[in-house]
């Protein structure tokens with residue numbers, strides 16, 4: 001296992017820095033405060049896929065900077081709860097919420113979702129996680145928890161981008177997986 005990278009602390013602590021903003025714009029086109037592999041086109045599809053309406057209550061698991069959750073609250077009018085284990089991310093999200101004008105409908109809490117979700121059964125209309133579940137040990141429990149807190153007919157969406165193919169050294173796998181919990185499958189040639 002390689003040394004752990006200070007990736008999210010830097011991204012969320014420096015959210016307001018012009019350099020980071022420029023990197024996000026050059027990477028994604030539209031700045032949603034992302035640190036994921038989700039494209040801007042995919043970000044725009046999420047409200048439709050989740051059938052979000054102004055009356056929807058939504059949970060974002062691993063909300064990072066909080067900017068995308070706020071974007072949904074602003075554009076759809078839904079209520080949203082963002083959870084992330086990263087303290088600078090939640091601090092940033094709460095600061096953005098305060099100045100956004102939608103603070104009454106967008107709330108953010110620091111939470112390690114691998115330890116369960118503190119909400120009652122059937123609380124949310126929709127839940128999503130953009131490139132988060134790959135980081136979480138025991139992620140099947142997280143999926144079960146999300147199922148529990150969704151109302152009947154609720155929608156869930158998640159993405160992850162961690163496929164590595166071709167020839168690769170162990171050191172490179174260790175470096176790439178140092179911020180995630182990964183499962184490596186070796187496909188071996190079948191002998192006659």
Ligand SMILES: C[S@@+](CC[C@H](N)C(=O)[O-])C[C@H]1O[C@@H](n2cnc3c(N)ncnc32)[C@H](O)[C@@H]1O
Pocket residue numbers: 008033034035036037038061062063064065083084085086089111112113114129130131132135136
């Ligand atoms: C690739 S980033 C994606 C952030 C955001 N969804 C986005 O699209 O920009 C992964 C996020 O998962 C969060 N995360 C990792 N493990 C977590 C856990 N156990 N509980 C809650 N959040 C976690 C990280 O802090 C980070 O913000």
